[in-house]
Amino acid sequence: MDLVKEIQKLKKEKNAIILAHYYQRPEIQEIADFVGDSYYLSKIGKDCDEQTIVFCGVKFMAESAKILSPQKTVLLPAYDAGCPMADMAVSEDVLKLKKEHPNAKIVCYINSTTEVKAVSDVCCTSSNAVKIIQNIDADEIIFLPDKNLGSYIQEQVPEKKMILWSGYCITHRRISLEEIKKAKDSIEDLIILAHPECEKEVRDIADFVGSTLEIINYATSSEKTNFLIGTEEGILHELKKRNPNKKFYTPRGGIMCVNMKKTVLIDVYNALLKNQHEIHVNEDIRVKAYESLMKMHILGR
Ligand code: CIZ
Numbered sequence: 001m002d003l004v005k006e007i008q009k010l011k012k013e014k015n016a017i018i019l020a021h022y023y024q025r026p027e028i029q030e031i032a033d034f035v036g037d038s039y040y041l042s043k044i045g046k047d048c049d050e051q052t053i054v055f056c057g058v059k060f061m062a063e064s065a066k067i068l069s070p071q072k073t074v075l076l077p078a079y080d081a082g083c084p085m086a087d088m089a090v091s092e093d094v095l096k097l098k099k100e101h102p103n104a105k106i107v108c109y110i111n112s113t114t115e116v117k118a119v120s121d122v123c124c125t126s127s128n129a130v131k132i133i134q135n136i137d138a139d140e141i142i143f144l145p146d147k148n149l150g151s152y153i154q155e156q157v158p159e160k161k162m163i164l165w166s167g168y169c170i171t172h173r174r175i176s177l178e179e180i181k182k183a184k185d186s187i188e189d190l191i192i193l194a195h196p197e198c199e200k201e202v203r204d205i206a207d208f209v210g211s212t213l214e215i216i217n218y219a220t221s222s223e224k225t226n227f228l229i230g231t232e233e234g235i236l237h238e239l240k241k242r243n244p245n246k247k248f249y250t251p252r253g254g255i256m257c258v259n260m261k262k263t264v265l266i267d268v269y270n271a272l273l274k275n276q277h278e279i280h281v282n283e284d285i286r287v288k289a290y291e292s293l294m295k296m297h298i299l300g301r
């Protein structure tokens with residue numbers, strides 16, 4: 001069976017759209033109708049005519065799409081593709097912290113559970129986080145779950161008091177300063193690009209810190225040739241496609257998010273064939289989470 005052909009056939013029959021995150025396997029990115037970051041993809045899901053969304057990514061991403069499009073069927077092909085960082089914050093604990101800081105507003109990274117989004121005042125992504133913190137009507141902010149993105153924002157917006165959660169991305173944490181220094185010593189004129197989920201010492205040595213899309217845009221518009229990519233290696237697919245004449249290097253020969261790599265072609269085929277695994281979100285919680293995603297639009301402008 002030619003899986004790619006079968007997927008395309010089923011997709012048409014079911015009037016479905018396939019969305020894939022930049023961290024997905026190359027063959028998954030290739031069969032997708034759209035490839036991007038979680039926020040862009042959830043917006044595509046909201047605006048498209050198709051009534052079925054096959055979301056190749058991790059659970060919080062498929063849930064964000066469902067929050068924005070409750071009337072559509074959202075499918076997560078790899079049912080157990082979660083995000084350990086998102087699971088590091090639980091809504092009950094967030095509310096406890098809020099009690100200790102009653103004047104603080106809660107800002108959650110999009111990499112969080114629907115329940116946490118529902119108890120937050122506003123959501124953010126790595127590309128609009130600084131703007132949101134600058135624009136939010138509060139001097140004190142509880143930020144979660146990523147302490148690294150949080151401390152990066154605090155550096156950019158020193159006038160606000162940030163109370164940071166202690167979560168972190170287990171994938172980005174594996175990018176070490178030593179690896180980067182080694183690469184810098186051995187490759188001439190190497191430009192270091194790092195995601196804000198990296199540890200501070202890695203961000204500090206980077207030439208540029210930004211989200212997946214910002215990293216892609218930076219490398220694409222740069223006149224330089226050699227780049228060390230400080231984020232999940234799936235992004236190399238898009239980088240190489242857009243920049244066939246540039247060279248991309250990775251720490252440790254590539255750091256991989258096991259959850260992002262769970263989706264394989266047969267899962268996408270089965271998702272379309274059997275309508276699996278459908279995302280369901282409790283309506284009361286969805287409405288509250290929707291508000292924090294919507295506020296992100298307003299404050300992120
Ligand atoms: O929001 C996303 O898609 C993630 C996880 C990272 C990024 O920088 O785009």
Ligand code: SF4
Nearest residue numbers: 083084085169171257
């Ligand atoms: Fe979660 Fe990190 Fe994997 Fe992104 S790369 S899904 S933050 S564990």
